[in-house]
Amino acid sequence: xxxxxxxxxxxxxxxxxxxxxxxxxxxxxxxxxxxxxxxxxxxxxxxxxxxxxxxxxxxxxxxxxxxxxxxxxxxxxxxxxxxxxxxxxxxxxxxxxxxxxxxxxxxxxxxxx
Numbered sequence: 001x002x003x004x005x006x007x008x009x010x011x012x013x014x015x016x017x018x019x020x021x022x023x024x025x026x027x028x029x030x031x032x033x034x035x036x037x038x039x040x041x042x043x044x045x046x047x048x049x050x051x052x053x054x055x056x057x058x059x060x061x062x063x064x065x066x067x068x069x070x071x072x073x074x075x076x077x078x079x080x081x082x083x084x085x086x087x088x089x090x091x092x093x094x095x096x097x098x099x100x101x102x103x104x105x106x107x108x109x110x111x112x113x
Contacts, residue, residue: 020085027078034074038067 010016045059 017085017088020082023078023081023085027074030074030078031071034070035067038063038070041066 011018041063042060045056045063048059049056
């Protein structure tokens with residue numbers, strides 16, 4: 001968000017992007033859920049030790065691998081989404097700088113005539 005503040009026109013005509021603010025919040029929520037599920041897998045693996053040692057050990061390793069791989073995959077996914085918004089921001093800057101340059105060129109052309 002910028003200094004202009006929130007206007008209804010910006011909201012309905014997509015003049016500003018508000019999603020990047022929510023992406024960070026949603027990313028932390030996903031990390032919390034991933035860790036919570038991973039810890040659930042770890043604790044449920046302790047019950048597997050009653051059946052066999054190998055099943056319990058497999059549960060512990062699968063819980064750790066679940067947490068690590070899903071944290072990395074979540075990070076990659078959210079970075080790709082963030083890259084799209086950065087591209088949009090850079091394109092807006094490019095268009096605004098190009099339009100200011102072209103308006104200066106038009107003004108100097110009119111002054112020389």
